[in-house]
Amino acid sequence: MNLLRKNDLIMLAFGIVLFAVLQGLISTKIIGSFWELNLIIIGINVIMSVSLNLINGYTGQFSLGHAGFMAVGAYVGVVLTTFFKLPFIVALAAGALAAGFLGFLIGLPTLRLRGDYLAIATLGLGEIIRIVIMNIDYVGGAAGFQGITHYTNFAWVFIIMLITLFVIKNFINSSHGRACIAIRENEIAAEAMGINTTKYKVMAFTMGAAFAGIAGGLFAHNFYIISPSSFTFLSSFNYLIMVVMGGMGSITGSIAGAFVVTFISAALANWPEFRMIIYALVLILLMFYRPQGLFGYMEITNMGIFRRILKRGRE
Amino acid sequence: MSEALLRADKASIVFGGLKAVSDFNLYINRGELVGLIGPNGAGKTTAFNLITGVYQPTSGDIMFDGRSIAGKKPYEITQAGIARTFQNIRLFSELSVLDNVKIAYHSHVKYGLMETFARVGRYFKEEKEIEDEAMRLLKIFKLEDKADEQAKNLPYGAQRRLEIARALAAKPKLLLLDEPAAGMNPQETKELMEMISWIRKEFGLTVLLIEHDMSLVMGICERIYVLEYGIIIAKGTPAEIQQDPEVIRAYLGGEA
Numbered sequence: 300m301n302l303l304r305k306n307d308l309i310m311l312a313f314g315i316v317l318f319a320v321l322q323g324l325i326s327t328k329i330i331g332s333f334w335e336l337n338l339i340i341i342g343i344n345v346i347m348s349v350s351l352n353l354i355n356g357y358t359g360q361f362s363l364g365h366a367g368f369m370a371v372g373a374y375v376g377v378v379l380t381t382f383f384k385l386p387f388i389v390a391l392a393a394g395a396l397a398a399g400f401l402g403f404l405i406g407l408p409t410l411r412l413r414g415d416y417l418a419i420a421t422l423g424l425g426e427i428i429r430i431v432i433m434n435i436d437y438v439g440g441a442a443g444f445q446g447i448t449h450y451t452n453f454a455w456v457f458i459i460m461l462i463t464l465f466v467i468k469n470f471i472n473s474s475h476g477r478a479c480i481a482i483r484e485n486e487i488a489a490e491a492m493g494i495n496t497t498k499y500k501v502m503a504f505t506m507g508a509a510f511a512g513i514a515g516g517l518f519a520h521n522f523y524i525i526s527p528s529s530f531t532f533l534s535s536f537n538y539l540i541m542v543v544m545g546g547m548g549s550i551t552g553s554i555a556g557a558f559v560v561t562f563i564s565a566a567l568a569n570w571p572e573f574r575m576i577i578y579a580l581v582l583i584l585l586m587f588y589r590p591q592g593l594f595g596y597m598e599i600t601n602m603g604i605f606r607r608i609l610k611r612g613r614e
Numbered sequence: 615m616s617e618a619l620l621r622a623d624k625a626s627i628v629f630g631g632l633k634a635v636s637d638f639n640l641y642i643n644r645g646e647l648v649g650l651i652g653p654n655g656a657g658k659t660t661a662f663n664l665i666t667g668v669y670q671p672t673s674g675d676i677m678f679d680g681r682s683i684a685g686k687k688p689y690e691i692t693q694a695g696i697a698r699t700f701q702n703i704r705l706f707s708e709l710s711v712l713d714n715v716k717i718a719y720h721s722h723v724k725y726g727l728m729e730t731f732a733r734v735g736r737y738f739k740e741e742k743e744i745e746d747e748a749m750r751l752l753k754i755f756k757l758e759d760k761a762d763e764q765a766k767n768l769p770y771g772a773q774r775r776l777e778i779a780r781a782l783a784a785k786p787k788l789l790l791l792d793e794p795a796a797g798m799n800p801q802e803t804k805e806l807m808e809m810i811s812w813i814r815k816e817f818g819l820t821v822l823l824i825e826h827d828m829s830l831v832m833g834i835c836e837r838i839y840v841l842e843y844g845i846i847i848a849k850g851t852p853a854e855i856q857q858d859p860e861v862i863r864a865y866l867g868g869e870a
């Protein structure tokens with residue numbers, strides 16, 4: 300157990316050092332605004348992919364509507380900061396609560412569905428959320444919500460990303476997380492081991508939705524205007540690609556997936572039509588050579604080097 | 615009379631038109647090791663599925679520890695104190711042997727979500743207890759060297775032992791074993807039967823054991839029920855069962 304704490308401290312120290320270095324480079328303008336924006340997008344995408352991984356990778360439920368929950372967090376957030384002049388942190392928390400609550404409501408009936416059916420249902424619900432927002436004039440409808448204060452910066456994103464990673468990692472490495480993983484592995488056996496499978500599916504879905512809501516709040520306050528078109532099925536698909544590419548059931552993988560996908564889209568920003576082709580090619584190659592994703596089920600903290608550093612092993 | 619730990623009262627289930635199990639009457643006293651035998655397709659597994667809530671009885675009742683469990687969900691029944699193994703092994707096959715066992719402690723964990731997220735309070739203490747207890751179970755089942763291996767990579771006999779270890783981790787009062795020796799060689803089978811007798815005493819368990827090979831259970835069970843076509847055709851001590859003409863007919867086919 301000391302090992303667990305040691306692991307945590309090392310990760311935390313690493314996170315703080317990384318933050319200090321990047322923040323330093325940003326403050327001294329060595330990292331310019333283009334790459335700062337990309338770092339922010341990567342951080343937001345990490346939150347999105349890790350939280351989607353909780354649902355799809357760890358609990359084995361196939362959700363395709365993650366962008367919908369992001370939209371809820373984004374719109375609740377901008378309404379609170381713009382119309383009600385509430386502090387950013389309150390807006391983020393409210394966005395998380397709203398998205399989480401919606402996830403809970405949607406999860407209860409839909410998580411009874413399996414596999415393909417669940418995927419189609421969540422895809423539909425994601426689209427419904429977007430279309431509902433598009434038809435609310437109060438938040439600008441299809442034209443988008445204007446006049447957002449630019450609260451989001453690298454520090455906000457990085458710190459919230461770090462908290463997200465720790466919370467989800469701690470969840471996964473607990474009896475609650477094991478219950479979710481057991482559902483993925485064998486639902487009948489999980490139930491026979493005393494796990495309330497419905498409860499844990501809904502819990503994973505709710506948590507995933509809540510973190511997507513926070514990511515939405517961070518995303519929205521990085522721009523002057525947001526519109527429903529930022530939260531289409533294609534963006535849900537984008538997050539799914541990060542999870543699948545990085546590895547279902549691996550936090551390290553989700554981080555790597557968010558990195559790779561964000562870099563590909565940044566590098567190909569001027570040739571959007573190539574983006575989809577490259578994604579498709581990368582995915583096909585992956586399915587052939589590494590169907591479990593870059594880090595399928597593996598964490599960097601469980602790998603050889605890290606283990607040796609920590610002298611892991613049971614007496 | 616009512617002290618029986620488990621009592622099935624005329625439990626029946628119909629699939630389509632087929633009465634898979636009908637008027638299933640059975641009781642098991644605390645501490646007993648009871649066998650449920652019968653030819654393939656007799657309805658033994660279905661009877662387990664009724665007891666564990668995988669299927670709801672079409673009619674009849676099942677009492678456990680003084681309360682009706684008919685209509686309860688499988689996880690509720692496990693939490694009430696019944697754990698089982700599966701005839702067609704259902705391990706968490708991609709996970710480590712150790713994690714398979716740790717998962718089964720689930721309903722005994724007291725730390726909540728907040729303690730989990732922040733890793734405070736009871737989290738570390740209970741996680742350590744779970745790991746220690748899981749390792750102790752693995753040791754009993756001679757699986758401690760394989761703790762970090764993926765369950766799917768274990769040899770067949772070891773997978774069956776792991777299923778029993780996992781069921782015990784749920785800390786049941788009643789353990790249901792569905793053909794635990796299926797696919798094992800005679801030596802493994804003999805060792806397993808001895809182990810079942812031993813863990814029953816060691817853990818103060820009550821055990822209901824399914825087997826289709828009659829000779830296996832004769833040595834270790836106190837009482838035996840014989841099922842054929844979903845109906846209990848005989849019950850009694852192993853000596854009584856061996857001489858029962860109905861049982862001889864069912865097993866040898868068409869004689870007597």
Ligand SMILES: Nc1ncnc2c1ncn2[C@@H]1O[C@H](COP(=O)(O)OP(=O)(O)O)[C@@H](O)[C@H]1O
Pocket residue numbers: 629632634652653654655656657658659660661
């Ligand atoms: N879910 C089900 N649907 C329909 N028939 C079933 C189902 N489960 C079991 N049966 C039938 O019930 C009968 C008893 O099966 P089972 O309990 O598996 O027998 P045993 O375990 O004694 O070999 C068989 O005829 C089987 O086909």
Ligand SMILES: [Mg+2]
Pocket residue numbers: 658659660701
């Ligand atoms: Mg059977």
